[in-house]
Structures are given as structure tokens and as C-alpha cells.
Amino acid sequence: MPTPSVDLHPLPGDYVIARLPATARVPEGLLSLPPTEGYVSITRTPQELSIVCRAESAPAHAEIDGPWRALYAGGPIPFGLTGVVTSLVAPLSAAGCPVFVVSTFDGDVLMVQSADYGRARDLLGEAGHTLV
Secondary structure (H helix, E strand, O other), rough: OOOOOOEEEEEEEEEEEEOOOOOOOOOOOOHHHOHHOOEEEEEEEOOOOOEEEEEOHHHHHHHEEEEEEEEEEOOOOOOOOOHHHHHHHHHHOOOOOOOEEOOOOOOOOEEEEEHHHHHHHHHHHHOOOEEO
């Protein structure tokens, strides 16, 4: 089966991955940011409240990792299509490029450390993905 290739749309700005205690409240205003202010993902597990957002929107008092850059593999990508995330992560992993991936209903957001962004774009292009 051929490896899927996708269009990757760079999301402007730097992002962070923030960790708060599992019992923390979602920071006010984060979900009311307009889509033009960037991508926001909020996930709660029994161990943590994890937030991905633009660096300037990072919640106070959170453990922060970043900066990261984001590429959106937009779709909708059919749920039955296999190997999309692998096709994005494998070339970066082989080159020692750390990644963070969040999947949505329509697509996937691939994040790479800001320092690796140029190299990651080249590697993804060489792997057959189109950078829009």
C-alpha cells in the first residue's frame, strides 16, 4: 500500500505545550480566542490538563515546553485512511527531529520544535508531502 501524502498548511506563530494539574480549570478566554489567533487544543486526562496554544496565550503557572511550530494536515482525512500520521512522523523521527501530534476530527496537527522547523519542512517535502 502506498504511503499517503497530504497537504500541510503552516500555522503562523510559535506554540507551546502547557501542562496544568488535572484538577485545574481551563484558563478563561482560551477557548474564546478567534480562529485567527491560532490553534488551541485542550485535553484532560486523569494525570493532567494539557493545552496547546500560541506562545503568547500560554497559561500562567503552567509547566511549559516550547517553542514549537505547527503544520496542519487538513482534510477531512477519512477515518479509514491508514498511515497518515506515520507518513508525517517517520521521516522526522529518522532524522532525530522531535514531534508532537494532535489529531482532530478533520485532520492532524504536526508540531516540531521551532529550531527544527526549516529542516522538518525539507524532510516532509522529500517524503512526498506538499507544503502549502
